[in-house]
Amino acid sequence: MEQLIQTSGGSSVDPSVDPALLRTAVGAPVAPPPRLLMGPGPITVDPRVLRAMSAQLVGQYDPAMTAYMNETQALYRAVFRTANEATVLVDGTSRAGIEAALVSLVSPGDRVLVPVFGRFGHLLREIAERCGAEVHVREVPWGEVFTLEALEEAVRDVRPHLVALVQGDTSTTMNQPLEGVGALCHRYGALLYVDCTASLGGNPFEMDAWEVDAATAGLQKCLGGPSGSAPLSLSPRAVEVVRARRSVEAGLRADPASAEGTAPAGVRIRSNYFDLGMILDYWGEERLNHHTEATTMLYGARECARLLLEEGIDAAVARHRLHGDAMLAGVRGLGLSVFGDVAHKMHNVVAVEIPAGLDGDAVRAELLHDYGIEIGTSFGPLAGRVWRLGTMGYNARKDAVLVTLAALEQVLRRHGAPVDPGAGTAAAQEVYA
Numbered sequence: 256m257e258q259l260i261q262t263s264g265g266s267s268v269d270p271s272v273d274p275a276l277l278r279t280a281v282g283a284p285v286a287p288p289p290r291l292l293m294g295p296g297p298i299t300v301d302p303r304v305l306r307a308m309s310a311q312l313v314g315q316y317d318p319a320m321t322a323y324m325n326e327t328q329a330l331y332r333a334v335f336r337t338a339n340e341a342t343v344l345v346d347g348t349s350r351a352g353i354e355a356a357l358v359s360l361v362s363p364g365d366r367v368l369v370p371v372f373g374r375f376g377h378l379l380r381e382i383a384e385r386c387g388a389e390v391h392v393r394e395v396p397w398g399e400v401f402t403l404e405a406l407e408e409a410v411r412d413v414r415p416h417l418v419a420l421v422q423g424d425t426s427t428t429m430n431q432p433l434e435g436v437g438a439l440c441h442r443y444g445a446l447l448y449v450d451c452t453a454s455l456g457g458n459p460f461e462m463d464a465w466e467v468d469a470a471t472a473g474l475q476k477c478l479g480g481p482s483g484s485a486p487l488s489l490s491p492r493a494v495e496v497v498r499a500r501r502s503v504e505a506g507l508r509a510d511p512a513s514a515e516g517t518a519p520a521g522v523r524i525r526s527n528y529f530d531l532g533m534i535l536d537y538w539g540e541e542r543l544n545h546h547t548e549a550t551t552m553l554y555g556a557r558e559c560a561r562l563l564l565e566e567g568i569d570a571a572v573a574r575h576r577l578h579g580d581a582m583l584a585g586v587r588g589l590g591l592s593v594f595g596d597v598a599h600k601m602h603n604v605v606a607v608e609i610p611a612g613l614d615g616d617a618v619r620a621e622l623l624h625d626y627g628i629e630i631g632t633s634f635g636p637l638a639g640r641v642w643r644l645g646t647m648g649y650n651a652r653k654d655a656v657l658v659t660l661a662a663l664e665q666v667l668r669r670h671g672a673p674v675d676p677g678a679g680t681a682a683a684q685e686v687y688a
């Protein structure tokens with residue numbers, strides 16, 4: 256037997272463990288520094304969500320657990336504003352939801368249209384390509400969105416099986432108008448998939464009224480939770496596509512020879528973990544075993560939805576608009592220029608141009624180090640060109656906005672930017688007046 260060494264705390268440890276690891280990771284519990292996360296997400300988690308996530312587990316098929324699953328489905332139907340029976344959580348971060356939707360709805364060779372207006376449109380394109388789709392891309396410059404006419408022209412040209420669109424592309428802060436897009440897709444026989452990860456809860460989203468066939472999200476933006484669970488909803492039309500590809504794993508049914516409900520291999524969804532047919536069977540009445548539901552994430556997702564619905568979706572959207580407007584006025588008050596078509600900006604995040612001659616990363620680092628405040632930069636062509644400031648979820652609050660603007664003013668002044676003292680917070684206060 257391995258020799259064990261007694262630590263000062265009295266517990267025994269394996270001598271093969273690196274002493275440096277014992278002094279750091281093994282010796283110290285997680286104790287993150289206090290931060291105010293005012294970037295594009297993740298943001299500071301609502302304490303109620305953290306408390307819900309500290310609750311003890313129950314078994315996968317405990318009636319308490321299946322009741323929580325059913326409740327969570329009902330809560331997210333309200334969040335997505337849909338009557339879709341097929342509303343579930345996918346275990347994983349937001350891109351797990353995207354991947355589940357696309358791999359389940361798109362068969363190899365299907366034509367998929369992806370209108371791209373930022374980094375996350377490119378992500379949809381790349382995932383659709385991995386699904387073996389024939390992908391057609393349309394692009395507008397970063398900082399703009401598509402008109403309904405441009406989308407119609409593209410759909411008419413491509414005649415896709417599915418249109419994959421981001422609602423709020425966090426990389427540019429733009430919010431793509433969706434009214435009329437579902438009806439247009441349906442006129443041409445296409446399904447509409449929407450990634451509303453960054454926008455849901457802080458901007459209007461009307462799954463049924465806008466005829467969206469598949470929508471996926473995450474918790475870490477306006478919903479005030481951590482990343483790690485992806486709420487997803489499918490319209491009956493989308494469920495039909497998934498069901499036609501349904502398969503049941505061997506060994507689940509009492510009759511070992513039963514292939515009932517199993518599509519031929521060529522039709523089967525090309526992922527096991529993200530097979531929405533299997534995931535729906537697990538969440539549905541049959542409760543056919545698939546993965547082990549991430550119970551702690553489910554507690555968190557359930558609490559995020561409760562928070563939103565208690566406040567009221569319209570009230571939460573209005574709150575995000577108010578604090579987003581205050582942040583917008585505040586950064587302008589500091590003399591900073593705002594990136595992109597502000598009329599189409601998401602309520603919950605603003606991108607500001609980094610003034611020429613200023614070291615954007617040094618400013619961010621100083622905000623984090625001296626004030627404990629995190630803001631973001633962006634990706635690709637906007638990396639190092641803009642800062643992104645978020646006002647979302649738990650941090651869509653007056654004090655969080657004012658403290659961030661006050662700190663940013665101090666750091667800008669230290670870096671030699673010409674800023675009128677108090678101009679940022681004063682401009683924000685006018686929005687609140």
Ligand SMILES: Cc1ncc(COP(=O)(O)O)c(C=O)c1O
Binds near residue numbers: 350351375421426453
């Ligand atoms: C619009 C959008 N889609 C997808 C993602 C990917 O989310 P995750 O990192 O949770 O997988 C993000 C993350 O910021 C996002 O903003």
